Amino acid sequence: MDCKKLLCFSLLCFSLLPELYGVVWVSVGGGGHRHRHRVRRSGQSLGGGELSDSNPRKLFVFGDSYVDTGNNRKPAAKSWQYPYGITFPGKPTGRFSDGRVLTDYLAKYLRVKSPIAYKWRKVGLGQLKYGMNFAYGGTGVFNTFIMSPNMSTQIDFLQQLIHESTYTAQDLHYSVALISLAGNDYGVYQATDGSAQGWQPFITKVVNQLEVNLRRIHGLGVPKIVVTSLEPLGCLPSSTVASSFHQCNATENLLVNFHNLLLQQSVAKLNSEVKDASASTFILLDLYSSFMAALNNKGDPLGNVKFENPLKPCCVGISSEYACGNVGANGEKKYTICEDPGAAFFWDEVHPSQNGWFAVYSALQANLKQL
Ligand SMILES: *[C@@H]1O[C@H](CO)[C@@H](O)[C@H](O)[C@H]1NC(C)=O
Numbered sequence: 001m002d003c004k005k006l007l008c009f010s011l012l013c014f015s016l017l018p019e020l021y022g023v024v025w026v027s028v029g030g031g032g033h034r035h036r037h038r039v040r041r042s043g044q045s046l047g048g049g050e051l052s053d054s055n056p057r058k059l060f061v062f063g064d065s066y067v068d069t070g071n072n073r074k075p076a077a078k079s080w081q082y083p084y085g086i087t088f089p090g091k092p093t094g095r096f097s098d099g100r101v102l103t104d105y106l107a108k109y110l111r112v113k114s115p116i117a118y119k120w121r122k123v124g125l126g127q128l129k130y131g132m133n134f135a136y137g138g139t140g141v142f143n144t145f146i147m148s149p150n151m152s153t154q155i156d157f158l159q160q161l162i163h164e165s166t167y168t169a170q171d172l173h174y175s176v177a178l179i180s181l182a183g184n185d186y187g188v189y190q191a192t193d194g195s196a197q198g199w200q201p202f203i204t205k206v207v208n209q210l211e212v213n214l215r216r217i218h219g220l221g222v223p224k225i226v227v228t229s230l231e232p233l234g235c236l237p238s239s240t241v242a243s244s245f246h247q248c249n250a251t252e253n254l255l256v257n258f259h260n261l262l263l264q265q266s267v268a269k270l271n272s273e274v275k276d277a278s279a280s281t282f283i284l285l286d287l288y289s290s291f292m293a294a295l296n297n298k299g300d301p302l303g304n305v306k307f308e309n310p311l312k313p314c315c316v317g318i319s320s321e322y323a324c325g326n327v328g329a330n331g332e333k334k335y336t337i338c339e340d341p342g343a344a345f346f347w348d349e350v351h352p353s354q355n356g357w358f359a360v361y362s363a364l365q366a367n368l369k370q371l
């Protein structure tokens with residue numbers, strides 16, 4: 001089974017490394033002291049939901065490894081093993097990166113702490129005010145062959161917390177949802193019964209289900225919903241390894257373009273269904289263009305970070321079956337790590353590095369103004 005295109009790839013490969021670290025890392029940037037979103041928009045009642053330091057804007061996160069900040073199983077998930085997290089904070093935190101991921105940068109933008117992972121909701125009570133992260137690496141809108149909750153189930157979790165009054169309607173009043181669907185459904189399709197003719201109907205099915213999910217999150221009372229477009233799958237190292245990391249796979253990127261076109265139509269439709277059309281409720285976060293900008297410019301728009309060969313991942317398996325983090329029976333490494341992870345756009349076969357995410361986030365600034 002070809003699971004190399006799968007964002008859950010890392011999860012399938014178990015390691016003998018012991019679980020070394022159990023530290024919960026939730027605080028990133030921001031500081032949570034200043035709020036640019038205090039301003040009351042006309043027509044909005046304040047209720048008890050006014051933003052303050054004790055009641056900051058909340059971020060709810062759904063999806064996969066591009067936004068997961070620790071929900072996956074310890075220690076089986078790669079995100080909980082060396083060398084994940086080596087850049088920041090210096091040990092694994094459950095993120096599929098050498099450091100921060102998209103969620104952390106969006107939280108920074110909102111000036112709140114990166115929201116606590118759902119699995120720690122009982123121990124991190126003080127953190128609940130920043131929202132919650134329901135995302136699990138490896139998941140999709142449909143069941144992938146990972147035993148992790150699909151997006152519908154992740155939304156059930158929020159619904160349950162609302163039902164239990166962990167979050168009230170007032171809490172949700174200024175909240176933002178971030179939804180990442182980075183391609184696991186397609187990885188499974190390709191690895192299992194996928195036929196070439198079946199791609200278009202399957203993509204349509206995936207986007208339709210995503211639309212149902214987005215509508216449901218809005219129905220729970222979340223007023224701003226940010227959904228990522230699909231990144232250029234044909235430019236992920238799992239694809240470009242075929243050209244020794246020199247060329248994106250154009251065939252795959254064409255399928256990605258079809259997904260993104262349908263998603264754009266869904267988002268327009270969802271916005272047209274909202275009664276108060278004065279502000280955009282559903283926002284498409286253009287990962288495709290921002291990945292492409294970072295890859296083409298070999299860095300971020302301001303030149304703060306630079307990538308030598310942006311298609312080449314930092315942490316790379318020494319043979320085609322090996323992936324970042326894999327070890328042999330005696331603990332010997334089956335991968336190599338580059339000297340400077342800061343100079344790599346991609347961290348592993350499918351995930352950007354912290355600086356990769358920083359470049360993507362920088363390229364998204366105009367897009368984020370819609371928030
Ligand atoms: C999500 O997972 C649940 C539990 O496995 C399943 O009942 C449901 O059908 C799944 N939803 C979709 C859209 O595949």
Ligand SMILES: *[C@@H]1O[C@H](CO)[C@@H](O)[C@H](O)[C@H]1NC(C)=O
Pocket residue numbers: 242249250251252
């Ligand atoms: C590009 O991707 C397609 C679909 O996965 C595959 O059939 C094709 O061999 C790839 N092309 C190259 C040049 O790797």
